[in-house]
Amino acid sequence: MGKQKHLRIRLIFLFATLILLSLSIFSYLRINKLIQAAELVNNTQRVKIVLERSYADLLQAETSQRGYLHAKDTSFLTQLATALRNLELNLNQADSLTRTNQAQQHNVALLKAAVNKRLIFLNNVLRDASRDTLPTSRWLSGKRLMDDVRSQINKMQREQEVIMKRDTAVLDKEAYFTPLFTFILITCS
Numbered sequence: 001m002g003k004q005k006h007l008r009i010r011l012i013f014l015f016a017t018l019i020l021l022s023l024s025i026f027s028y029l030r031i032n033k034l035i036q037a038a039e040l041v042n043n044t045q046r047v048k049i050v051l052e053r054s055y056a057d058l059l060q061a062e063t064s065q066r067g068y069l070h071a072k073d074t075s076f077l078t079q080l081a082t083a084l085r086n087l088e089l090n091l092n093q094a095d096s097l098t099r100t101n102q103a104q105q106h107n108v109a110l111l112k113a114a115v116n117k118r119l120i121f122l123n124n125v126l127r128d129a130s131r132d133t134l135p136t137s138r139w140l141s142g143k144r145l146m147d148d149v150r151s152q153i154n155k156m157q158r159e160q161e162v163i164m165k166r167d168t169a170v171l172d173k174e175a176y177f178t179p180l181f182t183f184i185l186i187t188c189s
Contacts, residue, residue, distance in 0.1 A: 030178045037171040043097055044164045047104070050094045051111075051153050051160070057087035058115060058149060062142075065122050069129050084119070091115065104159060111152045118145040 060083035068076035091112055098104035121142050 027182055030174075030181055034171075034174040034178045037167065037174045040167040041164065041171050044160055044167055047094060047097045048157060048160045048164075050090050050097060051156055054087055054090040054094065054111075054115070055150065055153050057083045057090060058118065058146070061087065061119070061122060062146065065126060068126070087115065101163070104156065107152065107156045107159065111149070111156065114145070114149045114152050118142070118149055121145050 061080050064076045064080035064083060067073065068080065091108070094111070095105070095108045098108055125138065125142065
């Protein structure tokens with residue numbers, strides 16, 4: 001009789017231990033899902049920021065180019081070089097952050113191509129800066145190239161907004177259910 005009671009106590013202890021262990025594992029998995037959802041939202045936000053920085057860097061490069069053309073002050077060329085380095089870093093970061101999204105990878109490639117066209121134009125204008133004035137049509141060509149870059153960035157930003165809404169919905173769901181589930185687990189155990 002004592003052995004049977006002792007065996008029953010061991011089985012109850014083993015059963016309770018298994019339940020607590022499985023509940024702990026399940027809680028851990030729920031918390032990991034919550035963290036992953038938060039990371040997706042964070043990544044989406046970082047892509048948006050990098051796209052805006054890329055555009056700002058390109059604008060800075062354009063402003064530096066104009067400053068140099070008008071003032072013939074070489075300090076503008078230093079600012080131009082800095083803006084171009086930052087632009088390259090930001091475009092590479094956009095490429096890295098969108099690695100898991102085929103559509104955005106394609107958009108990054110299109111953005112890089114549009115930026116490259118604008119930079120070639122910028123360099124050609126600087127090369128031809130020995131002339132006193134450049135024709136208006138040349139400036140308008142540069143504006144069209146800049147508009148192409150902005151259009152591509154806007155397209156990518158809209159795509160990021162769609163991704164952000166989807167990821168935020170997942171995060172909200174996980175943020176709601178994880179504490180609720182944890183509370184239920186604690187109550188039941």
